[in-house]
Amino acid sequence: MKPLSERTSTFTDSVIRRMTRISNRYGAVNLSQGFPDFDPPREITDRLAEVAHEDFNQYAVTWGAPNFRQALAEKQSKFMGRPIDPDTEITVTCGSTEAMMAAMLTVADPGDKVIVFSPFYENYGADTILSLADPIYVPLVPPTYAFDPEQLEDAFRQGAKALILCNPSNPCGKVFTREELELIADLAIRYDAYVITDEVYEHIVFDGRKHIYISSLPGMEERTISCSSLSKTYSVTGWRLGYIIAPPAITDVIKKVHDFLTVGAAAPLQEAVIPGLRFGQSYYDEFAAMYQRKRDLFLAGLDDIGVLHNVPQGAYYVMMDISEFHYDSDLEFCEDLARLVGVGAVPGSSFFHEPVNHLIRFHFAKQDATLNEALNRLQDLRKKMPVK
CATH class of the missing domain: 3.90.1150.10 (Aspartate Aminotransferase, domain 1)
Structure with missing residues (x-):
């Protein structure tokens, strides 16, 4: 064979x-x-029990049920500091795993270079291989997991089309500072590259730190593809509810890729998690x-x-x-x-x-x-x- x-x-x-x-x-x-x-949270599991007896058993809209996207847009608009359109900027995915894969397939053609900080969540390596992109690894040096700005710029000089940013970072728990994010943003703008973020731990930061969305920095909203998930925030890793927030022109392409990867995330679970999205x-x-x-x-x-x-x-x-x-x-x-x-x-x-x-x-x-x-x-x- x-x-x-x-x-x-x-x-x-x-x-x-x-x-x-x-x-x-x-x-x-x-x-x-x-x-x-x-x-x-009990509010979510109680709603799941109700949803089982309601009419949410068939396909939702491919890129996410409207009421789920509306609740998610309201939550993320508050945390990301800008209004997010639930119809033109959000794609609901089967976990952040699919979100990252859809983002990579949207951005990268075979042979394109993508910057990956090392250490990295193991899926990123597979994502670059499956999308036929060429990774450029930039080390985060233990124990503080800082990066060398010159090494990072050298990676951009090689013609990188995108950078993958996990913040807070899996596996090392690094939270990128504003100064580090501004440096990354300046390089992304100067070398005309996209930033694909994995922000599933956005609400788990310690010692008075604040999570900063790189998309909120000047000039970055239009070139950032923000991937995240509800798995960690609401302790529902088995529900596989992720999402991508990106500018409308990018979202239009992401929706097409997502449609042919998984069609859509589970409709009953999208409905059940809405009470969590409305927590204060x-x-x-x-x-x-x-x-x-x-x-x-x-x-x-x-x-x-x-x-x-x-x-x-x-x-x-x-x-x-x-x-x-x-x-x-x-x-x-x-x-x-x-x-x-x-x-x-x-x-x-x-x-x-x-x-x-x-x-x-x-x-x-x-x-x-x-x-x-x-x-x-x-x-x-x-x-x-x-x-x-």
């Missing part, structure tokens, strides 16, 4: 989702794949405070164990240094960690373009009892894990 497509041979399955399967195999506390083990500011303040408390609990536990880690500024991930164990493979370390210690993590090498093999990623989107159980198991880390 003829060979299958070459593009699919250049990346693996998701290492994150693989580590969930490995965690389940060994009964490990799963701090690998980033989903909560607590319930969504207090929900988002309490939501961020909850995650900061979980971060502080988990980091204090890691400090008690005496392991090295970064301090995330946003999102719900932390990178831990495993250098002391001298593993040649961080994937092997994570498999042993699940099997011998009973805690699931993701090897850092799945996020870096550079040969980084000494970091692993935990997430702390769990009940306190779950985090404490993981920390209790990690107390025996040095007893149970072999030093290579």
